[in-house]
Amino acid sequence: MLEAFWRRVFRFERRKARDGDVVLTLRRVYILPARAGMAFAVLLVLMLIGATNYTLGLGFALTFLAGACAIADMVLTVKNLAGLRLAGGRAAPVFAGDAARFEIALHNGGSAGRYAIRVRFGTDGATEHPADVPAHGSAALALALPAPERGWLRAPRIRLETRFPLGLFRAWSWWQPDLRVLVYPRPESPAQPLPVRGAASEEGHGEVGLDNFAGIRSYQPGDPLRHLAWRQIARLAPEDGGQLVTKHFEGGAVAELALDFAQLPPHLDLELRLARMTRWVLDAEQRALPYSFRLGHHHYVAALGDAHRAACLAALALHGREALP
Amino acid sequence: MMGAGPLTRDKQDTLLLVAAALLVIAPHFAHLPWWIIGTVCVTLLWRVLLTWRGRRLPSAWLLLPVALIAMGGVFRSFGTLLGRDAGVAMLALLLAFKLLEMHAKRDLYVVLFLSFFLMLTNFFYSQSMLTGLAMAATVVVLLAAQITFQYTGIVPPLGQRLRLAGRMFLLAAPLAAALFVLFPRVEGPLWGMPTDTPGPSSGISDTMAPGTMTNLALSEDVAFRARFDGAAPAQRRLYWRGVVLSHYDGRTWTRIGGRLYRRDGDAMTLRVTGKPAPYEVTLEPSARRWLFTLELTPPALDVPGERVGVTDELESFTVRPLHRRVRYRAAAYPEYAVQPALDAALTGKWLQLPPGFNPAAYELGRTLRRDAGVDDGRVIARVLAMFRKERFAYTLQPPLLGRNAVDEFLFVTRQGFCEHYAGAFVVLMRAAGIPARVVTGYQGGELNPVDRYMTVRQSDAHAWAEVWLAHRGWVRIDPTAAVAPDRVTLGLRGALPQQSPFGLAALRSDKDSWFSQLRFRFNAANNAWNQWVLDYNPERQRNFLAELTGWVVDWRALAAVPALLALAWLWRQLRARHRRDPVQTAWERFCVLLARRGVRRAPDEGPHSLACRVAALPLPDDKKAAMAEFLALYAALRYRALDDDERTRSARRLAKLLSLSR
Numbered sequence: 008m009l010e011a012f013w014r015r016v017f018r019f020e021r022r023k024a025r026d027g028d029v030v031l032t033l034r035r036v037y038i039l040p041a042r043a044g045m046a047f048a049v050l051l052v053l054m055l056i057g058a059t060n061y062t063l064g065l066g067f068a069l070t071f072l073a074g075a076c077a078i079a080d081m082v083l084t085v086k087n088l089a090g091l092r093l094a095g096g097r098a099a100p101v102f103a104g105d106a107a108r109f110e111i112a113l114h115n116g117g118s119a120g121r122y123a124i125r126v127r128f129g130t131d132g133a134t135e136h137p138a139d140v141p142a143h144g145s146a147a148l149a150l151a152l153p154a155p156e157r158g159w160l161r162a163p164r165i166r167l168e169t170r171f172p173l174g175l176f177r178a179w180s181w182w183q184p185d186l187r188v189l190v191y192p193r194p195e196s197p198a199q200p201l202p203v204r205g206a207a208s209e210e211g212h213g214e215v216g217l218d219n220f221a222g223i224r225s226y227q228p229g230d231p232l233r234h235l236a237w238r239q240i241a242r243l244a245p246e247d248g249g250q251l252v253t254k255h256f257e258g259g260a261v262a263e264l265a266l267d268f269a270q271l272p273p274h275l276d277l278e279l280r281l282a283r284m285t286r287w288v289l290d291a292e293q294r295a296l297p298y299s300f301r302l303g304h305h306h307y308v309a310a311l312g313d314a315h316r317a318a319c320l321a322a323l324a325l326h327g328r329e330a331l332p
Numbered sequence: 333m334m335g336a337g338p339l340t341r342d343k344q345d346t347l348l349l350v351a352a353a354l355l356v357i358a359p360h361f362a363h364l365p366w367w368i369i370g371t372v373c374v375t376l377l378w379r380v381l382l383t384w385r386g387r388r389l390p391s392a393w394l395l396l397p398v399a400l401i402a403m404g405g406v407f408r409s410f411g412t413l414l415g416r417d418a419g420v421a422m423l424a425l426l427l428a429f430k431l432l433e434m435h436a437k438r439d440l441y442v443v444l445f446l447s448f449f450l451m452l453t454n455f456f457y458s459q460s461m462l463t464g465l466a467m468a469a470t471v472v473v474l475l476a477a478q479i480t481f482q483y484t485g486i487v488p489p490l491g492q493r494l495r496l497a498g499r500m501f502l503l504a505a506p507l508a509a510a511l512f513v514l515f516p517r518v519e520g521p522l523w524g525m526p527t528d529t530p531g532p533s534s535g536i537s538d539t540m541a542p543g544t545m546t547n548l549a550l551s552e553d554v555a556f557r558a559r560f561d562g563a564a565p566a567q568r569r570l571y572w573r574g575v576v577l578s579h580y581d582g583r584t585w586t587r588i589g590g591r592l593y594r595r596d597g598d599a600m601t602l603r604v605t606g607k608p609a610p611y612e613v614t615l616e617p618s619a620r621r622w623l624f625t626l627e628l629t630p631p632a633l634d635v636p637g638e639r640v641g642v643t644d645e646l647e648s649f650t651v652r653p654l655h656r657r658v659r660y661r662a663a664a665y666p667e668y669a670v671q672p673a674l675d676a677a678l679t680g681k682w683l684q685l686p687p688g689f690n691p692a693a694y695e696l697g698r699t700l701r702r703d704a705g706v707d708d709g710r711v712i713a714r715v716l717a718m719f720r721k722e723r724f725a726y727t728l729q730p731p732l733l734g735r736n737a738v739d740e741f742l743f744v745t746r747q748g749f750c751e752h753y754a755g756a757f758v759v760l761m762r763a764a765g766i767p768a769r770v771v772t773g774y775q776g777g778e779l780n781p782v783d784r785y786m787t788v789r790q791s792d793a794h795a796w797a798e799v800w801l802a803h804r805g806w807v808r809i810d811p812t813a814a815v816a817p818d819r820v821t822l823g824l825r826g827a828l829p830q831q832s833p834f835g836l837a838a839l840r841s842d843k844d845s846w847f848s849q850l851r852f853r854f855n856a857a858n859n860a861w862n863q864w865v866l867d868y869n870p871e872r873q874r875n876f877l878a879e880l881t882g883w884v885v886d887w888r889a890l891a892a893v894p895a896l897l898a899l900a901w902l903w904r905q906l907r908a909r910h911r912r913d914p915v916q917t918a919w920e921r922f923c924v925l926l927a928r929r930g931v932r933r934a935p936d937e938g939p940h941s942l943a944c945r946v947a948a949l950p951l952p953d954d955k956k957a958a959m960a961e962f963l964a965l966y967a968a969l970r971y972r973a974l975d976d977d978e979r980t981r982s983a984r985r986l987a988k989l990l991s992l993s994r
Contacts, residue, residue, distance in 0.1 A: 043438075043441045046441060046445065047441075047445065050445045050448060050449065053449065054448065054449060054452050056522060057449075057452055057453075058452065058455075059517070059518050059521075059522055060521045060522045060523060061455075061456060061521065062521070062656055062869070063452070063455040063456070063459065064459060064865045064866035064867060064868055065455045065459040065463065065464055065467065065865060065866065066452050066455045067512060067515075067517075067868070068464070068467075068508070068512055068865060069448070069451060069452055069455070069467055069471075070452070071507075071508040071509075071511035071512045071515065072468075072471060072501075072504060072505070072508040073448055073471075074508070074511060075503075075504035075505070075507035075508035075511060076471070076475060076500055076501070076504040076508075078504070078507060079500045079503040079504040079507070080500065082503070083500065083503075120486075120488070122482070122483055122484070122485070122486065123482050123483050123484040123485070125484065137484030137485045138485065139483075139484070139485040139486040141486075170482060171479075171482050171483075172478075172479045172482055172496060172500065173475070173478050173479065173482065173500075174437075174441075174478065174481070174482050
C-alpha cells in the first residue's frame with residue numbers, strides 16, 4: 008500500500024530502464040526505508056526521548072551511533088546494487104505452454120562481495136531468485152517465464168532488489184534485458200500419423216512402409232545416419248577403397264514426406280494446423296525421415312537435422328507474426 | 333565457527349543472536365533481582381538447547397503463563413510495573429522470552445530493537461568509559477547478528493561477518509560523533525525526573541561531629557574538578573568553601589541557616605581586591621545542595637538549570653539536591669574583607685557556647701583573654717602556638733572522646749583530625765569573646781598536568797575556622813596548619829605518616845613516577861569522558877558550537893574547505909585515470925574515430941577484421957598506415973603476453989598512433 012503511494016508520488020516505476028547490458032549506476036538505484044527501517048526510526052526517537060529525559064550522555068552516544076549505523080546501512084545497501092553490471096545470456100527456444108528460461112549474468116567489478124540480491128521479473132507473481140555476486144566475480148541465473156503463445160517472447164523488465172546488510176532499507180533497480188525467446192507452437196496431442204505418400208500410394212495401394220530393403224547406394228550428404236549400412240562400411244576400411252554407403256529402401260526412397268501447410272484441411276483452426284505441423288516435424292525428426300516443409304513463402308527441401316528442424320519450427324512459430332512485438 | 337560442523341546455518345545464526353542478547357543483558361545482572369537473573373539465564377539456556385537439538389520452540393500456551401508469572405514477580409519485587417527499575421527488569425525478561433517466540437523475520441527485528449533499548453537502559457546504572465567500550469563491542473555483535481539474518485545464499489564465516497559489522501561501525505562512528513556534537517540538545521527531563529532512586533548522598537554534610545571528616549578522608553571519590561583559566565593558585569591558598577557551622581551543642585556543630593544574602597544588605601559588606609582567578613567547577617552529583625567556591629568568590633553563581641541561593645555566611649547552595657553533574661564558572665579574589673563593619677550586636681550568634689560542657693576549655697579561653705587584654709590577635713597567636721609547640725598530633729585515627737570532647741582533646745588525648753582542631757579552636761575563641769565559626773569544605777586538590785584539571789577528592793575534605801576581627805572582618809584561621817603545615821602545603825597524603833604496605837602510597841605521592849603519569853593520564857581520560865560525553869548538555873553545546881563557529885569563520889578554515897574539496901576531486905580523478913586501462917581508452921577513442929569515418933565496429937569485430945575494412949577506406953596512405961599499425965599494436969597488446977616495460981612503451985606508441993590517425 009505504502010509502496011503504491013510512493014510509486015504514485017515519485018513515478019519511480021515509470022522511468023524507463025535502459026536496454027541491453029547495463030551497469031547499474033547510482034542514478035538507477037532507488038532506495039526507500041523498509042518496514043523494519045521505519046520501526047527502527049521509531050526506536051531511535053524513543054531512545055532519544057529516554058536519553059533526554061534521564062540526561063544520559065552515553066544514551067545519546069548510543070542513539071546517534073544506532074542512527075549513524077542506519078545511515079551507513081543505507082549507503083551500503085545502495086552500494087550493494089550500484090555498480091553491478093548486468094548482461095543477458097542465452098535463451099533457448101521453447102514450446103508454447105512451457106516456461107521460457109532467460110539466462111542473465113551479474114558481474115561484480117568491485118572488491119566487496121554483493122549479497123542477497125533478489126532478482127525477479129517485474130511481472131506480478133514472478134518468483135524471486137536470490138543471488139550472491141562475489142568480489143571480482145559474477146553470478147549467473149536463469150529466470151523462468153511462462154510462454155503461453157507462439158512467436159517471439161521478449162523478456163519483461165527485471166527487478167533487482169536488496170536489503171543487505173541490515174534490512175532497514177530496500178534498494179531496487181529495473182533492467183530491461185535485450186533478451187527474447189522464440190516460442191514454437193505447442194505440438195498437437197494426440198499426434199496424427201505422418202502424411203507419408205510413397206509412389207505406391209499414388210497407385211491406390213495405400214501407404215507403403217519404409218522397411219522394404221532394396222540394396223545399398225553410395226552415401227550422399229543429407230542421408231540420415233541411421234540409414235548408413237554399417238556392415239558394408241565395416242567390411243572395407245576407407246584407405247582400402249571402402250566408402251560410406253547408405254541402405255536403400257524400396258518404396259521409402261520414392262516415398263516423400265512432405266509437410267505442406269496448404270495440404271491440411273483449411274477448415275481446421277489455424278493454431279491447430281500449426282500444432283499438427285509442429286508435431287509432424289518432431290515426429291519426422293525422431294523417426295529420421297527426411298521431410299520437405301512448405302508454409303507460406305517458406306519452402307525447404309527434404310532434409311533432416313537440427314538446423315532444418317529449427318528453421319521449420321521457427322517458420323511455424325512466426326507464421327503470421329513475423330515482426331517482433 | 334563450526335564451518336562444516338554438525339550445526340546448520342540456521343542454528344549458528346540463532347546461537348549468534350542468543351550470544352548478542354546475552355551481551356546486552358549481562359551488564360544488567362549487576363542490579364537485577366536474583367530471580368530475574370536466574371529466569372533470564374534459564375530461558376537463554378533453554379533456547380540454546382532447543383536450537384542445539386533442533387527442537388521446536390514452545391507454544392504460546394506455555395510461554396504466556398510463564399510471562400504472566402514473571403510479570404507478577406516483577407510487581408512483587410518492585411511494587412510497581414512502571415518505575416524505572418521495574419521497567420528495566422520487564423524489558424530484560426521480555427527480551428529473553430522473545431527469543432523463545434521467534435517465528436517470522438519480524439520477530440528478529442523485535443529482538444534486535446529490544447536489545448538496543450535495553451542497552452540504553454543500562455546507562456541508568458553506569459556510564460563509565462568501560463561501559464562505553466562494552467557498548468561499542470555489543471553494537472558490533474548485534475550488527476553482525478542482524479547482518480547474518482539478511483543473507484539469502486552464501487553466508488560468509490563469522491569472522492567476515494564481524495568484520496563487516498566492524499566496518500559499518502567505523503563508517504558510522506564519525507557521523508555519530510558529529511551528530512553527538514551538533515544534534516540540538518534539549519534540557520532534560522521531559523517529564524518528572526525519576527525519584528525512585530535518589531542514590532546515597534556523599535560529601536560534606538551540614539553537621540560536624542568528631543569522626544565526620546575522618547570518614548570522608550578515607551574516600552577516594554571525586555568531589556569536583558576545577559579548571560583555572562590561568563595558572564592555578566598555590567596549594568596553600570586552595571580553600572574551597574562549603575558549609576559554615578556556627579551552632580555548637582557540645583558535641584555536634586550545625587548550621588544556623590543564616591539569612592539569605594542580599595547584595596545591598598545592611599550588614600553584609602564584601603570588599604574584594606587583587607587580581608581575580610577565573611575558574612570552572614564540575615561538581616559530581618552528591619545528592620546534596622552545596623556548591624563549593626574557592627575563597628573568596630563573590631556570591632553570584634550561575635548554575636544552568638538550577639536555582640542558586642547564598643546565605644550571609646557565604647555558603648552557596650542549590651534549591652534542589654544535585655543528582656546530576658553540574659558545572660559553574662566563578663572567579664576568586666586573593667584579598668578580601670567580609671563584613672569588616674559588622675555591628676557588635678549582631679555577632680552574638682557566633683559567640684554561642686553550650687553551658688555545662690568543656691569547663692576547662694572555657695576557662696582556658698577566659699584566661700587567654702585576660703592575658704591578652706583587648707588584642708584579639710594575641711589570643712589567636714597563643715592558641716596556635718599551643719597547638720604547634722605542645723605535643724599535638726595530626727592523625728586519622730584519633731582516640732574516642734567522651735562528653736567533654738574539647739576538654740579531652742585539648743588536655744588529654746591531643747590527637748585529632750582537622751575537625752578536632754577547628755572545633756576546639758572555635759570553642760576557645762568564643763570562650764575568649766571572639767566571634768568565630770567553623771567552615772567546612774575542601775582544601776587542596778591534585779592538578780593533573782595532562783589536562784590541567786584539578787581533581788578535588790572527598791579525602792581533601794577539611795574544616796577550618798573563621799574569626800571576626802574588628803575592621804578586618806572575617807579572617808580565615810586554619811589551626812590544623814599549625815599542627816601539620818604539610819596538610820595545607822602538600823595535602824592529606826603529605827601530612828600523614830606513611831603507613832601503606834609495599835610503599836604504594838610513596839609511589840603515588842611521587843609526581844614523576846610512571847605510576848603517577850599513568851594515573852594522571854587515566855584521570856585525564858576519565859575527566860574528558862565526563863566533560864564531553866556524560867555532561868555534554870545544551871549549555872556546553874552552545875559554548876562549543878560558538879567556539880567552533882569562531883574557528884570556522886577563521887580565514888584559514890575558510891581556505892581549507894575549498895582546498896580539501898579540490899584535493900578530493902584531484903584524488904578521484906587520479907584514481908579514475910589509474911583505474912582505466914590506457915590501452916582500452918585508446919581503443920575506444922579509435923573506435924569513435926572510425927565511426928566518424930563511417931566504419932562502425934560490430935560487437936563481435938576484432939582489430940584484424942577492422943584492419944581489412946580500414947584498408948578499403950578512401951584515406952591518405954600515411955593515415956592508413958598509422959591506423960593499420962594502431963590495430964596491429966592493439967592486437968599485440970591485447971592478446972599477446974608482453975612484459976611490463978614493453979607494455980608501457982607500446983602503450984605510449986599507441987597514443988602516438990591514435991593522434992596520427994586523426
